[in-house]
Amino acid sequence: MPDWTAGYVADIGYTYGTYAELNPQRIRLAFLMAGLVPPETGTACELGFGQGMSVNIHAAASTTTWYGTDFNPSQAGFARELAVASGADAHLYDQSFEQFCSRTDLPDFDYIALHGIFSWISDENRAIVVDFIRRKLKVGGVLYISYNTQPGWAAMAPLRDLMAEHANVMAAPGVGSTARVEQSLTFVERLLATEPRYLRANPMAKARFEKSRSQDPAYLAHEFFNRDWLPVTFSQLARWLEPAKLNFACSANYLDHLDFINLTAEQRQLMADIDDPVFAQTTRDIIVNQSFRRDYWVRGARKLDTIALDEQIFQCRVMLLTNREAVPLKATGTLGEVSLNEEVYGPLLDRMAGHEALSIGDLMAYGNTIKLSRSKVLQAVFVLVGIGVVGMLQDQHTIDRATPQAQKLNLHLCALARGGSQVQHLAVPATGGPLKVDRFHQLFILARSMGSRDAQDWAAYAMSVLSRMGHRLTVDGKPMESDTEQLEDLLNRATVFRDKILPILVKLGVVA
Template identity: 40%
Template sequence: MTTSAPSWTAGYVSELDYTHGYYREMSPLNLELAMLSRLQAHSVKRPLRYLELGFGQGLSLNIHAAACEGEFWGTDFNPTQAANARELAAASGADLKVFDLSFAELRDRADLPEFDIIVLHGIWSWISDENRRVIVDLARNRLAVGGLFYMSYNTTPGWSPAMPLRHLMSLHLNLATGEATGLGSRIDAAVDFAEQVVDSNALYFRANPAVAERLKGIKGHNRNYLAHEFFNADWHPMPFSEAADLLAQAKLSFAASSNLVSHIDTLHLTPQQQQLLASIAHPVLRESVRDYCENQQFRRDVFVKGPRGLSPQRQLEILQSHRFVLQVSEGDVALKLNGPAGEAHLQAEVYRPMLAVLAERGHAPKSAAEMLAHPLMKKVTPAQLAQALFVLTGLGNVSAAQDEVQVAAVRTRTQALNRHLVDKAVFSNEIGFLASPVTGAGVPVGRIQQLFLRAIRRGRTTPQEWALDIWPLMEAQNQRLMRDGKPIASAAENIAELASMGQDFAQKRLPILDALGVIERAGSASTVSPDLSIAAA
């Protein structure tokens, strides 16, 4: 990005680390379910071989390596991020090989095996054409026939109006600020400068008011995120058709979106748009038109090497053996959904009995066949159950689950990784996920919830004891809980608030975290962290 940048960065931001994000769309079970939902076959088996390119801090890679059987590989050019990923791998003991190699260096390794799954999150948009060609080479030569290739990327037309805004901010960062101020300060200056241009009544922003609104959202983002999203030397939102053409050189064909929510057409498309898309035979043209209908700006695509369709009957047959777990409280699942195209109402006669069945036996995982055989489900057809499972999985209420043998095989590793992550929560709120051996994926668990789990591991048995275990850690770091946007002042009030939160956690979240295998004692697996933040006193 600047002439003094180290040559190994190839123009990619290295001064500020990437965020510690987790992306469930890359989990093996989610990828396989996305394929099944779109009547697409694949050849992924267990144990699998899995490669992540440009893994950032390596949280997704490590959670998947710990929670799934197989051999995992990953590379990220940034040695600091690779070191963080290796630390997590050492904690879990997973079969994970972590490198700080460029994509070309990885491609040229003689010991690189053939992979069942290759994934990359966002990287495609922020690298050079040369590096995209290397990725295509990797997929062509190292992805197994029938294997899956996943990538998420910025796309047009959704990004088109804002591309000049990114150019303006990048121009200011490179031409109008000094390097000595540090990248974070230079980003702040670039954003402020763009705001000045908006306030000058510039005709571009008057003609594109949504871009000015986007700038307001940008100001609130974490600077580490903005550095990687907007300020790399290479930044190329790509239309779907162009991405599909490049990956066709690796014999890859588009199969599905890994974002199962996007499969709910009534949420995203008007009846007229659905009719229009149904009339388009070519899949690339159809997906491209869909992007225009939705003004899509970020795609999560699954490609397959060797596409093979499934009949609806075969889809239902395969689904029978798949297990699912309810990862929220039954009563928290809303049957009315809101989307860009309006409301969608889920059929209560299908969803309510299914949710009741999934909630039985403490949210124990259940196969689709087991659900269909339940007396509460006698009026639900296999096709209705399949659609409901795909919808609720896309919404995050339900997750696909591994079989009991797989769960037992990975439980020790996920417990070890989770211990390490929970111990890191003593000093940091950067990582908000733990690993589930049941789902083979990550589960959102915020910092305070993680500290509750740490207190449980330390033998504390009541919410009051959890609060007394946590408060000294916070006090030593000059931290307070927040209430109504303000820090809580006294120690007694902080402890009381922690105990209240602990009581809520024990009742609503702990049983679910237990069902997901996230904690070591009779616990519970959860979805979202409590609505609270930490502030310096």
């Protein structure tokens, strides 16, 4: 293992996922729901950007200037390729945190983001990152930080340590991370089959391990097999961040804000009796057995008065991101899955079904005509954004400026889809963030960009790509044997795309 890794897995690339919480546009409604002044987001920085999917999508789909680093040069190279393709204002490096954070040519930032990385780096690097935040985050600026937390990981931690130790001392010499992961998982399976007393005391550990067993080895390598791995309590993180003078603002996971789907009445009363915000969050993590937090912290939290708060909420614009009939009237919290009230959500979704930009004020006015209170409308919008079917929109000037570069990036990502299905998101200038678009829809977009205008041509193009790559569609886990059957399936997909998906993508600015 090369010494520049500092104990971090570097011989296997991170996944190509995107994380909506990293989108600065999401901060606004979350802060308003917490009664706080939302930040400006002209300059942003992501530390440890992995393959760079999120940083590039958020740069291309907005007018924000982005900086970032990921010490893995192959990942940084891919990220730079995407930045060149879009032409967005993104400055991406392959430096270590120590190198990047000591640069003298960086601006001060409105927004700094760390997704997961704080859990996987050494104490020395954590100190470097916190000092960087102290020096470079503007007054009023926001830190997004997600990290593994102690309550949910407490039972699994010994198994993780055992897997990492097995990879270090028992793996065959010279094998890569993928093989070491597989060998370690196989060993733990053998261990658990002996029914160790540890499982009796920690029955949830087996379920957590079995879930991990089915996940992408590249993800597992980065999640479990770094030298440093530290789930922390909320109060421990607060102490880490003290030198940066940050206040906890709120969760970046919208559904965490809704106590009725996460806490029992007795638990809500207990929480209401706790005045200290840090102790309250630490206690709440115990109640819900939190394993991963996504949080916003702010340098100088400021409360909005009632009039200003209402004005800003009313002005927020939203749009339905999917077809009306595809919206599940369900939300999942710690207490399990809950059904959303059809009498509240149904009319609001009907109002948004045309995929037009509507302000929350518009929806409240509409709600008033059908006897829905403002509070019910606002909570419904918040839930719909939280489950990912409604998006918070940027202002129109930003959308207009971002659209050309977002569409350039999207065509490049669609071209990558010819080789496989690793890239599953495109940039949305309407929301400033990502939207999941499957491989076949990306191939149809690519065919359309080359002049093909009907579903038959799109299906034929996708068929030619699959043939060149030796890929086949599957039915019940088995590859289709007949080209005719495969082409018919692709035509059905292309027709649905033309009639149901494409009109929404055009409204959102994903494609021209």
